[in-house]
Amino acid sequence: MSRELGVGIIGCGNISTTYFKLAPLFKGLKVLACADLNKEAAEMRAEEYDVKAQSIAELLDNDELDVIVNLTIPAAHFSVSRAILEAGKHVYSEKPLTITLEEGKALQKLAKEKGLSVGCAPDTFLGGAHQLARKYIDEGSVGRITSGTCHVMSPGMEMWHPNPGFFFLEGGGPILDLGPYYIANLINFLGPVKRVAALTSMANKTRTVTSEPLKGQVIPVETPTNIHALLEFANGATITLSASWDVWSHRHANMELYGTEGSLFVPDPNFFGGVVEASGRNKTIEPLEPWDHPFGILNQESPQGPRANYRTAGLADMAMALIERRDARCSLERTLHGVDVMTSILKSGEEHRFVELTTTCTQPAALGIDEALALLR
Numbered sequence: 574m575s576r577e578l579g580v581g582i583i584g585c586g587n588i589s590t591t592y593f594k595l596a597p598l599f600k601g602l603k604v605l606a607c608a609d610l611n612k613e614a615a616e617m618r619a620e621e622y623d624v625k626a627q628s629i630a631e632l633l634d635n636d637e638l639d640v641i642v643n644l645t646i647p648a649a650h651f652s653v654s655r656a657i658l659e660a661g662k663h664v665y666s667e668k669p670l671t672i673t674l675e676e677g678k679a680l681q682k683l684a685k686e687k688g689l690s691v692g693c694a695p696d697t698f699l700g701g702a703h704q705l706a707r708k709y710i711d712e713g714s715v716g717r718i719t720s721g722t723c724h725v726m727s728p729g730m731e732m733w734h735p736n737p738g739f740f741f742l743e744g745g746g747p748i749l750d751l752g753p754y755y756i757a758n759l760i761n762f763l764g765p766v767k768r769v770a771a772l773t774s775m776a777n778k779t780r781t782v783t784s785e786p787l788k789g790q791v792i793p794v795e796t797p798t799n800i801h802a803l804l805e806f807a808n809g810a811t812i813t814l815s816a817s818w819d820v821w822s823h824r825h826a827n828m829e830l831y832g833t834e835g836s837l838f839v840p841d842p843n844f845f846g847g848v849v850e851a852s853g854r855n856k857t858i859e860p861l862e863p864w865d866h867p868f869g870i871l872n873q874e875s876p877q878g879p880r881a882n883y884r885t886a887g888l889a890d891m892a893m894a895l896i897e898r899r900d901a902r903c904s905l906e907r908t909l910h911g912v913d914v915m916t917s918i919l920k921s922g923e924e925h926r927f928v929e930l931t932t933t934c935t936q937p938a939a940l941g942i943d944e945a946l947a948l949l950r
Contacts, residue, residue: 606638677913702846
């Protein structure tokens, strides 16, 4: 196989700029074309990033492309990814892979029949901060992880997103939108989940958009916006996950993991960087000694200040996995298990019972400094 894969992008909305801008950082990738239902959006991105604008049909038929990135809205992920596989191309999808487990299993079956690979975001667990936390756990520095807490809570997406309606429909909500970051990182640290239970609710049946250009528009809420879940992992660890768009402010940390010899404090899994802290039996919480992981280096300005952003690392790892014939870290097996976890949480909230997971997976290989450098040009 060639040492570089031709890449196409379907979906030229907000998130596409991240892939266009960051793909050139990585080996194994060359973005060649893009498509969108909105022809003007594809043409704008094509001109901006010097690629070819095509119709979706033309993109699927483009022999220069080996892998197509699916950046459509969550409700369309399954149909678009299926079309990509049927066209004989590998898929890398934005999260979530699908909005139902049945759809995810259908993609798995089709990919196996076609001999193709499917990968899926998020890839933030490959960030320098999270891989430092993984190294600390793997070395046994806090003993065996027995429990933990995760919190991702805010007032909601309608306050900043230019088109927030789909976030509140089936396939949206804080679990399917933000849960993937937390669940992927927990799988990175602890492996697969065994069973879940949850309480779910919504504060309001409608939301009023306060962001432009739809300011003042009232949108329906059709999915839970307040979720409190319990996750029991196959290794025995138990984690509390709270995900809500009904919280104006709070003081909960993003992720805390409690071990038999100490505690670990992990920064926001939505981002690659941040400070990792830990304590031992002396109860003194201190930052871990920083390391020179390339995916922890600040490379982007944001309203909150400089941050590390290496999104597309998962796509690059998938490309190199195909070239090197190895397992990709953002694999179908793991992201399908993530879908199982999230949809089981929602099912538990509906049915008021524990739900046993029907899928499993392995932990992804750790991505140390040398392995991360090997992905960069």
